[in-house]
Amino acid sequence: MTTPDPSIPHPTPPPAPAADAEASSPAAGSSLPHTVPQKIFFGLAQWAGYALGFLVLLTLTFAALRIPPLHAFRALWMGAFGDAASGHLYPISETLVETSPLLLTGLGVVVAWRAGMFSIGGEGQLLMGALAATALARYGAHALPAPLLTVLMLVAAMFAGALWGLLAGWLRVRRNVQEVISTIMLNYIALYLVGGMVVGPLQEAARRGPQSDPLPDAILFARLLPPAWSGGMTTRLHSGVLLALVAVLVVWAYLFRTKSGFALRVTGQNAEAARVARFPVARLQMQAMGLSGALCGLAGAVELLGVAGRLDASFSPGWGYTAIPVALLGGLHPVGALVSALFFGALTAGSGNLSRFSGVSSVLIYVIQAAAVLAVVGARAWQAHRSGTDAD
């Protein structure tokens, strides 16, 4: 607020701990307590707190399920990270494979929610992306060379996802239909559209199950890890993971280093102020929905080309929904989304191992994810309560 005026005599010397000394020389620098190292430090301290709360909740969960907590934690850890020091990289590769769809859809949520568009449509956009890519492969495979087809499939998936997002954006901007509702409805349309296509035009030639033919190996993503590095096991780690990492950078640069990213953030925080500042609010909201949809659509194609290799009726285990806690735990920041996507990816990989170890159903992962979200939400609420929100 104000700094002590030297001309006013203090009856007693004012308390001057370190933090105060910093703030009383505001002219010195533009951003004293907000340097990047400090941000990182506080971020890490915060996450350490979340982790503690998470472990406590998880211990209680395990105890309730009569699983010895220490063994359970060990199984989780081995499944997610394994014994990396000995050169056995398979568990980590699994974690990364599970991370990439969550990261791409999580970034999609970051972009939309930053613009104040509370899109729940990641799931539908992902499915539309996978569907468009599959259709292109089905009808274009013979006409196009392999690397070009792969690229076109990615582009088609982004367009399809963007279209699905823009539909909800248009309904909001022009017809004031709440995007929370419309995106959920569009998710169902996409889900049953995929379900229909894989028993219809896109069904495998053998026409046995609700799935498409496997894509030709030539157009799939390359495997990154030679089996020698992972104890002789073939890993699923594919080059699409790198694509997700690039997307982190792109989204960060867009949000924090471009004019429309800036305007988009203002719009999300206060649309009225954005309008008064002559930002094109409606266009920015559409843009956010389009970009968000493109990222989620890309997630679908990446999963198709990197892991699944074919489209089927149960293509996604709900990545587009898990993306929301991923983005929220990451503080709606692309780098934060990377950290929390890794966390969720590790949980997914680890809980697979845990269910093999304990015989508990693998739906336990949802319990664990919920515990993580509760830990963070609770910790944040506690922080907000402690710090108060008062200014004169």
Place this chain on the structure above:
Amino acid sequence: MRPTMQADSRQPTDNATVPPTSSATPPNPPDRTDAASGWLTLRGIGKRYGATVALDGVDLEVRAGEIHALLGENGAGKSTLMHVLAGLTEPDAGTITLAGHTVSIANPRAARRLGIAMVHQHFTLVPAFTVAENLALDAGGFRRWGRYDAHQAAASALERARALGWNLDGASRIANLSVGAQQRVEIVKALATDARILIFDEPTAVLAGDEVEELFGVLRRLRDQGCAVILIAHKLAEILAVADRVTVLRRGKRVASCLVADTDARQLAAWMVGSAPVSLPVSTSPANAPDPADPLPVSQPSPNVADLGAQPVGVNPALTATSLILRGDRGEIVLRDLSLAARPGEIYGIGGVDGNGQVELAEALAGLRPPVSGALMWNGQPFTPDVSVRTAYIPQDRRRAGLAVTMSVEDNLLFEAVGDPQYRFGPFLRRGRLRRLAQDLIEKFDIRTPTAALPASALSGGNQQKIVVARALRHAPDWIVAMNPTRGLDIGATRFVHDQLRQARARGATIVLITTDLDELAALADRAAILAWGTLTDFEVGAGDATQLGLLLGGMERGKAGDVMDAAESKP
């Protein structure tokens, strides 16, 4: 604790010494030697937010049956102190004594049990609910048998309202009420909890002239019923008019506390802004001041501003608006066939009470609201903001339309700059240049913040407004639309904003000032008009005396000062 409290509070010994209600002049303050003196006592209250010291060992004594004004600049700690009392903020240090008992007020519920209630500046009503439902929320009507009758739950509150002379219609929806009527509901809601200590946070900021007088009448009635009324205020004239005692805070410390009768505006202003004596020229404040000679220092320019005053009359208008028809947000026509002309080097003031189409007019003049019909011309060319002329708009509500308070001070200073090619490299922003621009603006406009990275919400209202003003005036605009640019600001910040507008005028900018504050109009405008019932009525600032202005406004306020039912009917 509670029985003692209530026994004490229901019949405060002070009551005996308080003369019966007198509507115009404040009665004698309660006897200071009375046993009830220091009925509510705050001792050494301290509160820090991180590195910021909001309260630094503040003392405060409030008696039952008095109106105690709390005066100070934005950021002086008034609101924080009252939030401590209302249980909204936990103090780091200090004790609170009520009727001889030390109490701890951990949360608003504890405050309520002690009979402390706060009427907030930003209302805490549910807009979609009716008056009765809002009152029932606090009366606890929801808890009985899982069902509730809002009217029954609110009955006692509505009864209290009648005791204050208000006939509230329980069935009116809050969203349909005028601001003044909403405030009445807010006050009744506070009273509904058997409150004996009532805190009003700048209650007059949202009210028009005669609504203020009516509110003051209610404050006096509450005082005479034995309540302790604490009034957070900015306007000296109001404190002199209604308060019995006043405590002045500055930078988190108590500067002075005394009987209002023992002080004057000059002294209060000096305490409020600091040790340096403030020059307080006598102003011509026409409407609000009960005492014609009451000095209102905000009205005069600082000596360091070259105040050229009005330009020669012969100058051609730069902006002309002809036959504007404007729609409101809900599609209703709010202004019909309105014309005006503004000249360079001149401040054209438009006064009037809120809700007469000012917002729509301001937005149209700023190029943000295309008129349904009519023409806006700039020097004979069609007006397009920032294309035909550098345009600045200071919106009336900084938190709603001016700032994204969750974003940093720096970001908030850059809304317009990011569109400027000199701050971009291809699609990317030049963060270094932008950061320097923000630093320049922070220094030039004296925005007090420890760092530019702090969220704008952490700043005081005055400093938030400086962000809005800095953004508007950063590129020396030729066309300025300012709407209530000093609402809720203290003397220092008000003077700063006024000086900025005067400097722009001296530069030759064309300025339209739309304000509900007649003192501001008198202080700044070279030419002025009152906007009422959709028409502009010119009046001469110099020659127009208070009576004339009062008549203009008085005519306009017909139907605005009615009770809630009137207001509800007028806005279906």
